[in-house]
Amino acid sequence: MKKRVLVVCTGNTCRSPLAEAFLRKEGKGAFEVRSAGLFAHAGSGLSSGSQYVLEKEGLLYKHEAKQVTAELIDWADIVLVMSQSHKAQLESMYEHVEVQTLKEAAGETGDISDPFGGSTETYEKTAAEIKAAVLKFIEKNEA
16 A cells, blocks of 8 residues: 655645655555645645756645645645654654655655745755655665
C-alpha cells in the first residue's frame, strides 16, 4: 500500500508544492502526495518562482493552494513541514498528529527557508534544498 504524505508550508504556493512535485516524480508512484498551507488562500496558484523552477525541471504542474484541514491530517500517514514553527503550529492544532520537518524526515536538521518574494536564484536554491531532502526521505522510506 502506498504511503500517504501530506506536505505543509505557510501559503501552499512555494515550498510544499515543490516538495509535492518532487516527491511525485522521484518517488515513482510509491507515495500518494498532497500539499496544503497553514495560511493558504484557497485556489491561489503556484508562485511564479516555483513555477519557473518546476518548468526548468521539466515538471508541468497544475496547482491550487489548499488550507490544512482535519480531513487532510487524518488522510495522511506522514505529515512533513518546512520549519519547526510549522511543526509546533500543527501539533497545537491537531493533538493526535505526528509531524516531522522535511529535513528531520531526511535525517538532517534545520528549516527550509521561505523563498516567497525572492529572486529566481532564491527559488532555485530552495528547490535544490527541497529536492535533496525529498531524495533522502524516499531512500529512508523505500520498503
